[in-house]
Amino acid sequence: MLKAREESLKQKEEELEMRDREQEKLKIELKKLQKMKEFKPTMAFPLGLSLKDQEQEKKDKKKSGRKKPSPPYVLWCKDQWNEVKKANPDADFKEMSNLLAAKWKTVTAEEKKPYEERYQAEKEAYLKIIGNEKREHEAMKLLEDEQKQKTAMELLEQYLQFKQEAEKDNKKTKKERDPLKPKQPMSAYFIFSNERRAALFAENKNVLEVARITGEEWKNMTEKQKAPYEQMALKSKEKYMQEMELYKQKKEEEAVNLKKEEEELMKIQKQEAMQLLKKKEKTETLIKKTKEKQQKQKKEKGAKNADPNKPKKPASSFLLFSKEARKNLVEERPGTTNSTLNALISVKWKLVVVVAVIARMLI
Template sequence: MADVALPSSPIPAKKKNSRKVLKQKKASTSEANVLAQALTESSPAEILPPPSETDPMKAARGGKQQAAAKQQESFDKELEQMQEMLQKLKLEKEKTEEMLKEKDDMLKAREEELENKGKEQEKLQAELKKLQKLKEFKPNLNFQILKDNEQDDKDKKKKKKGGAEKKRPSQPYILWYKDQWAEMKKENPNADFKEVSVILGAKWKTVSAEEKKPYEEKYQAEKEAYLQVMAKEKRETEAMKLLEDDQKQKTAMELLEQYLQFKHEVEDQGNKKTKKEKDPLKPKQPMSAFFIYSNERRSALVAENKTILEVGGDWQVAKITGEEWKNMTEKKKAPYEEIAKKNKENYLIEMEAYKLKKEEEASHIKKEEEELLKLHKQEAMQLLKKKEKTENIIKKTKEIKQKKKKDQTVDPNKPKKPASSFLLFSKETRKSLMEERPGTNNSTITALISVKWKELSEEERQVWNSKAAEAMDAYKKEMEEYNKSCAAAAGTSA
């Protein structure tokens, strides 16, 4: 588009001695820009103003209005966009706040869980310490029977391996077989074990009863002795079991009391470490030459420097004495080594005496245990006898009761007792009630019968009483006849 020149009025010529001609006002830069923009956007037909609208001021005003309207529209659009953005930001903010709250709740829950776990771990550690302490529980009770039974089992196993003291008796054939083996082997030196046993088996069949008799008698004697021993052992084992059960019941309460007392002491003491008990009679190990020297030198060092124990303690003294001992010659060490040697010899002598004393105590304890075992066996036998007596008494009482029941068998010919007046009334009324009220319980019917019986008058009751009396008279007559027949039968049998 070609630039269009704005119409301007003709400038008058200068006159002498006249006022200065006013210069034409130039359009401002903003107005010029607006006007130029309007001209560029308009078509060529629009550029040429109509002959009536050739005023530049009016054109500038129109351009300003259009620019302001467009600017307002763009501003409104931007405002709407900003509002939408703000709304989105608010929603995002709310979401983030919710997420943060959830995270805070999760963290709090996690912290609470950790605290609870820490408390539980502390409790478990305390309980574990208590249990570890309770493991040290050592009862003062002596389960003598249990120990002896274990020893008896071990002895039995040894006997089985090495052969029992009392063997089962051999059969008569085995006894005869042993006697005949040597002779048969001489007669048949080349025969093996199987052939010899076959020959002896065939020969045993031909042996007479008189020849077999001594072997049979020997077998019977050995069998009786064996059975007596086995019966005695069986009886002793039963008695010991009884005594063991009785002793377990007695010692259980003592053991429980000791355990509860120990548990109470553990709870009071807490986690204090307990030292192992040492035998006061056991001789102490002798000191070495260095320790003898250090004990002797210690007093001198303390006298020389009184603050040595406060500053360095025993460790400082040990360090000094150790260095001195290393630098000492063999001649200076010799007296201390001689003292240590003598102390060691005395210690060995004392230890031998201590061991002998312990062995004597152990043998004495063993003898006491054997005596105690004998007493236990006696007590066990007494308990067994008591048990057998009680069992026999119970058995006899049961037998007596069974005999009484057998003797008390009912004679079918014996007449039965008649029913009472109430029972006679109840039989008849029950039938009528069952017809009137079918499906009712037996208990309700009996209740109704009792109610009706109470409602009866004396005259009505008298009817039932008379029936019962007649039945009783008949029963008495029948019983008299029955007793007479029983007496007659007893007389004939006698």
């Protein structure tokens, strides 16, 4: 009985030890996961346009007032609208449109010419702007794709490095505080407690006792007794506000400078993108020319090697049959489409083949 109890106790102890080990492992894994959540890549991502940015860009384009050029008729209508409206003051929009349309028919080619020229000029200018924008967008997309590949590789390297560091060190990192940011001013109570703390510690009081005593003393103090501390707190607050104002100004300046730097970087990237696009276009043109040259050489070679005296391949039985069948069908059914003729010829040919097979079997 005693042996059985001892064995059962040992088993329980072993089970408890195993549980403790598993719990420790789980804690370590949990710490690792917590560390993983804090992964922040220290790299600049490519300045590509997100969906929101693209939508905003479209809105900005609309707001900028850039419209498609109006055709000559619309330009002429704008000029003639007031005149026609004076002659027909009671006419609504539909009637006005009909009147203008009727009048436009009577306008000579010479009278239409200025509007057509104006339309052409506006159209050319519009197409030029659109073409440049499209080309720039294509170049930026090309550069963005290239940068994405580089970024992905850098990000992977950073993540692997971070993972290794996380496995070595599982300590939580504290949030970094801006050293230039002014510290919060102390309240009147904190100034008083700092003043009293040294004396209370000298009396061998612990932290909790010091906090309790200073709190009680502060509550029992009169407004007159609190006044000097409140004045000190007010002065420190004013000083803090001034420092904070300067800090904010500095931060705003930094933000403006950062924006300028980003704009400059974007300009440089656009230039790089255009160079990359030109390089791509040049390569594509070269490949195209090479292919055309090769095809031309093949054709010339084929033409040289072709023997004019070489007999042509004989036509197949189906081709010969289809020629005769087509003639007969055209005579029988004039106006029939080619697809219908092809279907009928195919059916007839199948019947001929079946008849031929049956005839062979009978023989």
